[in-house]
Amino acid sequence: MTHEIAVVPGDGIGQEVIPAAIEVLETLDVDFEFIEAEAGDRVKAETGEALPQETYDLAASTDATLFGAAGETAADVILPLREAVDSFVNVRPATAFPGVEAVRPETDLVFLRENTEGVYSGREDRLTEDVSTLTRVVTESASRRLAEYACEFVTEHGHDGFTVVHKANVMRETDGLFRDTVTEVADERGVETDEVLMDAFATQVCLDPGQFDVVVCPNLAGDVLSDLAAGLVGGLGLLPSANVGPDRALFEPVHGTAPDIAGEGVANPAAKIISAAMMLEYFGYDEEGTAVREAVEAVLAEGPRTPDLGGDASTADVTSAVVERL
Ligand code: NAI
Ligand code: MG
Secondary structure (H helix, E strand, O other), rough: EEEEEEEEOOOOOOHHHHHHHHHHHHOOOEEEEEEEOOHHHHHHHOOOOOHHHHHHHHHHOOOOEEEOOOOOOOHHHHHHHHHOOOEEEEEEEEEEEOOOOOOOOOOOEEEEEEEEOOOOOOOOEEOOOOOOOEEEEEHHHHHHHHHHHHHHHHHHHHOEEEEEEEEOOOOOHHHHHHHHHHHHHHHHOEEEEEEEHHHHHHHHHHOOOOOOOEEEEHHHHHHHHHHHHHHOOOOOHEEEEEEEEOOEEEEOOOOOOOOOOOOOOOOOOHHHHHHHHHHHHOOOHHHHHHHHHHHHHHHHHHHOOOOOHHHOOOOHHHHHHHHHHH
């Protein structure tokens, strides 16, 4: 079966790491049809729109989207694109790589972050010159959908259970509903859970990340805590992510457009290539996904390496080394 893939490089190093990922995917025996589309600062300067309707429609109709990064217009691009795939969960692994310097090399976490509501539901008001407000929306249905995904995820990937991170002691209604729904779904399915308050989690994950494995959390907490965990494994440059919906998904590196190095051909393609491995696994190509991960890990450990990891190799050198290992 051919999978149709929307390819949206965007701006800056998005234009450099996307071709690297495509080159890796094209060495595999999988049937992908890539359809390229535009988004970001450059297309906004040309047409006035950061996310052309054609690009939105493409992401909403293809089987998956590979996204690079967008610059100033990132929020105008990525939030609607996540909506186009109806993404209800943001999957963010934070795993240290052997041989790559990390604050906490033992870190091996996966965040499953609610991706549609909480304080990011866009319900903000400016009531008076002095007063602004935000409505935090948490629904049972979104919490349930996330929990069902989390249960499938831990079962499929052989984890013992998951940790629910929340602040239900203060946000009793919203995070109370979140915690109760998530733990109830897990109980129904015989999946083990424990709970940690999100502020305590921030400290504990820094001191001893090894005590956590899969972490399920509301939108803002997941955004902040997964970036914190990214710091523990050596920064944002190596981390992939997936935005999963019921029928399609969007895969992106966690990093942005890296304007300081864009155009120089030295961007580290690892995050984007591992995002492509997540896409392979999403389609059930587990063997190919593992092969890509192992090839990237080997290249990160043994080189060649791009300058962000202390080497002097180019994006193309690293990509060729990954392809060679495959
Ligand atoms: P950034 O991730 O683009 O860069 C932060 C630092 O990490 C820079 O020094 C950069 O050179 C380095 N870096 C990032 N990825 C790298 C890679 N693959 N290889 C080597 N070095 C890498 O974040 P920053 O500087 O905060 O944002 C730059 C622009 O990107 C902004 O316009 C921002 O809006 C946008 N952005 C877009 C995102 C998206 O489209 N999802 C996400 C984050 C930022
Ligand atoms: Mg973030």
